[in-house]
Amino acid sequence: MAKRIQSPSSMNTYKMCPRKYYYAYIKELASLPNIHQVRGSIAHTVLEKFFDQDVSGLTMENFEGSLTVVIQNLLLKEWQDNEEQLAKLGLSDKQRKFYFEETMLMLLNWLSDFCNLARTQKGSFSEIFKKITPIREQLFLSEKLQARGYVDAIEEINNELRIMDYKTSSSFDIDHHRLQLGVYCLLYQEKHGKLPDKAGIYFLKDKPKFMDVDKELLEFAKKEIELIHEKTESDKIEDYPKKKSNLCKYSTGQCEFYDICQKEE
């Protein structure tokens, strides 16, 4: 049987709960997104569009204030454009306000690091902005590994090539993202014939964190891809056991498949 194409997201879903993988990737059941997914997607779009801005009028003296307004306006617009989807989540006005403000703080936190980085570079602000603008939302697909992934940002900073992902989560342990970053590095290597120097996460509520790209990381990712391919050959529900945890139901939501999962063995 042809292997399914795996992604860091499908692999993490399998590891979290095989039954959830079955509902999402084999039965392909539609699921309602939750606020964390919707605002994560909004924040990603803001950061992607941020680098499309015309910064030709900005100088090293005034760029931070202007970019603060830019990012605020981008978030306002994206929030409004996602109004319909946000309304479907059934949040109270107070909760909506909370998530909007929290997302704004995350983006301003990221911007502060971006501005500090810009100040360490030489040249006019336009030159610096161009130099540190990443390649964004790049899709990598490997026939050999039967795996794919969208990389949020590929950047070259101080002669160091880095593969980066944005996260809005409240957990800041980069080791939780070892699988995702390892898969991205394998995909990058296959496409470009070389490895990035570093892989990392922009934790939007915290600071960016990095990991070395070494043989151990690549071997780990390769083994995990093989293992998930092996485990997901079957189409039968009984081969995907439930793995109950506090992610089935929690204070601010529940697993997208909670209701159907309760009805099935």
Ligand code: SF4
């Ligand atoms: S409700 Fe829990 S056990 Fe059921 S699919 Fe979701 S995570 Fe798995």
